[in-house]
Amino acid sequence: MDIFRSTKRVRLSPRLARTIGRPEMDEKLFAAKVVFVSILAFVLFFVISGSHQNNVLIKNASDAESREVEGHVLGANTNNIASYTVQPGDTLIEVSQKFQVYWMTIVSENELKSPYALRPGQILRIPLPRNK
16 A cells, blocks of 8 residues: 555545635734834834934034034024024924024023923023024
8 A cells, every 4th residue: 555645535624624725814914013013113214213303413612602402502692692482283293393593502592401392472482503
């Protein structure tokens, strides 16, 4: 009797028959992990790509001079200060982007405390960037 040439029909239990053609639980878990890691990598990419502005680059400067943080002004003189009245829904990041200044510059100038929540009607002093 040649065991490689003989075919034998086997009867599968209903439970086992339902699993045929379906991905195993390990494969589903693996797929979920891949999706999670992909989303996490995508989010981290955008967080990290925007965080390069957080690198502080301070030039040697006296108190009378401005200190630069990646092209944004810290401690600018009073001639370059704008006032901004906070509108409902404004965030610190949105205001900093509107004036093209680093958000910590606004925090420093206005002595804001964490969590840096803005209130509608609040007047912010915004140090403006120097013209280069």
